[in-house]
Amino acid sequence: MSNPQVSIVAPLYNEEESFGILVDRLTKLMDSTSLSIEIVLVNDGSKDKTEELMRVIALRDKRFHCVFLSRNFGHQLALSAGMAAARGTEAIMCIDGDLQDPPELLGEFYKLYQQGYDVIYAVRKNRKEGWLLKAMFHYYYRIQKKLVNIDIALDSGDFALLSRSVVNVMNQLPEESRYLRGLRSWVGFKQIGYEYDRPERAAGETKYPISKRIKIALNGIFNFSELPIRLITNLGIATVAIALIYFVYTLIKKFVLGVEVAEGFTGLMFTIILFSGVQLLSLGIIGEYVSRIFFQVKGRPLFIVKEKIVDGQLIKE
Numbered sequence: 001m002s003n004p005q006v007s008i009v010a011p012l013y014n015e016e017e018s019f020g021i022l023v024d025r026l027t028k029l030m031d032s033t034s035l036s037i038e039i040v041l042v043n044d045g046s047k048d049k050t051e052e053l054m055r056v057i058a059l060r061d062k063r064f065h066c067v068f069l070s071r072n073f074g075h076q077l078a079l080s081a082g083m084a085a086a087r088g089t090e091a092i093m094c095i096d097g098d099l100q101d102p103p104e105l106l107g108e109f110y111k112l113y114q115q116g117y118d119v120i121y122a123v124r125k126n127r128k129e130g131w132l133l134k135a136m137f138h139y140y141y142r143i144q145k146k147l148v149n150i151d152i153a154l155d156s157g158d159f160a161l162l163s164r165s166v167v168n169v170m171n172q173l174p175e176e177s178r179y180l181r182g183l184r185s186w187v188g189f190k191q192i193g194y195e196y197d198r199p200e201r202a203a204g205e206t207k208y209p210i211s212k213r214i215k216i217a218l219n220g221i222f223n224f225s226e227l228p229i230r231l232i233t234n235l236g237i238a239t240v241a242i243a244l245i246y247f248v249y250t251l252i253k254k255f256v257l258g259v260e261v262a263e264g265f266t267g268l269m270f271t272i273i274l275f276s277g278v279q280l281l282s283l284g285i286i287g288e289y290v291s292r293i294f295f296q297v298k299g300r301p302l303f304i305v306k307e308k309i310v311d312g313q314l315i316k317e
Contacts, residue, residue: 004036093109
């Protein structure tokens with residue numbers, strides 16, 4: 001299959017429990033449509049039997065194209081590796097390997113693609129997570145929308161169908177701290193959302209802990225907004241204003257009202273804590289930007305592919 005119309009990209013990390021279900025549903029999808037489809041599975045350094053299962057299906061069915069990364073690079077970079085390897089001439093569909101992004105929506109997405117849309121992104125109307133996680137997602141997306149300087153759709157993840165033109169542009173973007181749904185919005189083109197109910201995982205437990213969620217959430221803000229760094233200036237102005245007001249208040253008490261001003265321990269501690277807190281917060285914000293610059297200027301490749309299986313043939317990189 002040298003020139004499939006559509007590529008479906010799915011990054012995998014320790015997904016042996018859901019792998020069989022994923023393959024079955026993708027195979028049924030390919031068998032039930034007239035579209036020429038390839039499946040690009042990316043092994044992101046799995047420690048279970050995911051890699052072995054990928055080899056078996058790729059050697060048995062040439063429609064499955066496998067990419068094996070040299071280690072775990074993370075979801076966003078694994079998805080980027082799949083997009084770079086995808087050969088779809090018309091569009092590339094990005095899904096998660098846990099099947100919370102139902103691949104069966106390809107037909108609906110493709111209809112919108114035929115109407116001229118370059119990006120069809122899925123909007124999560126309902127989620128199956130617990131109430132606390134749902135609340136965190138809800139408020140994060142709305143805080144993000146107020147902070148960033150591009151229009152990132154509310155409640156949308158990486159589940160989307162992208163035209164070949166959009167993927168070509170995104171593959172050229174060299175950002176190390178990738179936030180793909182932000183890059184997808186940044187590149188522009190004609191975009192539309194498609195609402196769906198997000199199901200539970202097909203099997204197993206999430207491989208996306210809170211720490212990784214926080215990291216990608218910070219990328220979503222710091223990569224597309226200068227407001228946090230401007231916050232430092234505003235905090236500086238505010239603290240100077242507070243200090244000046246307190247200074248004027250002290251002078252009025254002493255020279256106008258004739259009240260003796262005592263040097264109190266409480267006032268001193270308040271001043272120290274206030275200014276120390278502002279300084280630490282400012283350093284933290286600056287650090288977020290500096291760390292991204294630090295990793296970006298190294299110029300390292302975003303990911304390393306150790307081998308592929310393409311059209312049933314093993315290719316060493």
